[in-house]
Amino acid sequence: MAKLSKVILTTTVGDLGHSGDVIEVKPGYARNYLIPKGLAFTWTKGAASQIESMRRARRAKLMATREDAVAAKGAIEGTVVELKAKVSESGKLFGSISVEAIAQALSSKAPVEARSIKVDPIKTPGEFPATVALHPEISAAFTVKVTGEK
Template identity: 40%
Template sequence: MKLILTHEVANLGAPGDVVEVKDGYGRNFLMPRGYALRWTRGAEKQIDSIKKARTVREVRDVAHAEEIRAQIEGVTLKLRERVGEGGRLFGSVTVSEIAAALKDQTGIDVDKRRIEVGNAIKSIGGHTVTVSIHDEVSAKLALDVAAAS
């Protein structure tokens, strides 16, 4: 099955790439999640717009990634969560919440799939997560999780 990727898929490709995958993988995984479109001549026209959007968001080179890493590592994100007794959170802090807080507090737009949380964040206090900015560059992001008032 020939598909056009709309999102980055590990070990497969980046947005705008045309890939050949097995029918079941494309039909049951990639297409229902919105990671890919079926390749047609009409859909091929969308490749240019997908690639333009990717280049706008994409880190230009390693030097640009180093600048972004310096910005990320120089800040401590403050997250306010609902807390139960003993300082335990109701649920856990998600990568979506971290990405949204990073955009709100610093203006740096990072795809949530590039944020790696080692162990689930389920308590208040200081935590560290890894943000993969470029293939060769990653940053440690400090989080300060506190009780919502």
């Protein structure tokens, strides 16, 4: 079994954790991806004060954005986002609808990040349920309506 390396995350990384979390990953993943991209740094005994200051900053940011997330949820919850796309004669889309396009359409209601939108792949016209994570504790459900144009 490979030995694991301890690293401290500097930003939120997918399913690994949040800023200030100490995680154990495979050495190659830490050395080749997390550390060069600035997403983490190696764990040392003297890093405890850095970890605590990062956690305090993350908590302060979350408290400030919670009110914004509640307001954004009120604007997004239950809305229908309409997008147009080219359709073939068989009724399928040329390509698919990206989460970036959905985020851009939602930006008129509230600013959202594309990576926080969860929706099944959209390859045909119709209505599709979607959710957006506005805060770790707050998410909003909405509908994506895709209409075809020739």
